[in-house]
Amino acid sequence: MPKTRIAELRKREILTHLHELIVQEGLEGASMTKVAKRMEVNSSLLFHYFPTKDAALSALINQLLEHYERHFVPMLEGQPDAGARFSKVLEALFSPEWDALTEGRVFYSCYPLIFREAEIKRRFQQLFAQFHAHLVQELERARQHGLIKVEDPALAAHLIISMVEGINFYENILSAPELVEAQYAAFRRLVMQALRAGVV
Template identity: 35%
Template sequence: MGRKSIKDIRQQEIVRALYKTAKAEGLHNASIKKVADEMNVNPSLILHYFKTKEDLIFALIDYILNRYLNIYTIKSNRSAIDQLMEVLNNIFSRKWNTLVSDDVYYNCFTLIFRDPLIQKKYRQLHDSLRESLTEHLEACIDEGSLQLDDPKITANLIYTILEGAYFYLCMVPDTQTRTEVMDQHKKHAFAILGMEYKEA
């Protein structure tokens, strides 16, 4: 694998600065000038790598996707079912919830109603997450540790549960309640898979 180019490194630095600025001030207030101020550089440097704020937001959504996909990367020689168990424990946990700030995530989400290109990008993000889970389910089917009629539909159902849980939990400040609600949703996901639920 080759080393990242200076362009790739600089673009990632800019995207991380946008993320930090959006987390502090909201995405709608995160101008190119504010991103440049966060990096202590001239705004022209940002515009050299990203021609518009929309281009920068596209890169931010890719950054969010890559953060989420990391949770599926299980470095292990364990069985497919054990790897799936770890993925489920991860996505139904605070580990998943702390990958990306809720306010940045939902700020990006609101843009899908105004910009069809951002809507398409966000759809790709969600589809990629579902595809990753589908691949884990298919590996378990091939291994003989799961029996599912349609792993793709099953992955979609699990994500419907997960997204509903996180949307609701954004409004629940109490840690114990958040844990209890997430635990209930996690049990439903295990039931859909016909798997025995185990505490993480």
């Protein structure tokens, strides 16, 4: 096996263990030493691939972006018509499954790092830019089919993303599934009403 392929596999293995540690112990408890212990290797091996923990976190965020790309776009393929497709978009965005798709626990654990690490902030910006671009595309498609009356799809996409992030953040605090589901349903109705009325 080529050395580059071996290195790529090793990096993914490191990131998998780092991801699991963040889920189990939080960002502060997920040290590279603990990752090495889980892998039963010397810590120096990890730093050969990632010189710092922040470098590993940056790569992990990039992995979240890849995960989003692999699942969000294919999820919409094969929808029978424009109406069903757009309904699927809203159902996906305002649902517990979306938080799972974007790896909410890891995502929000890494979020504070944008205030001190420029590279990690850039990775987050890249992820949201991809999300925004896909959402604008879906809004424009829905508008072309007469489903909504949005004047500015780019602005509408920013507002929807703000709502999605807000409710997901709140959901992780509440830990009350029955209340959260009611909120998701209410948000779906409100967003659709606003888009149909051409508020944005």
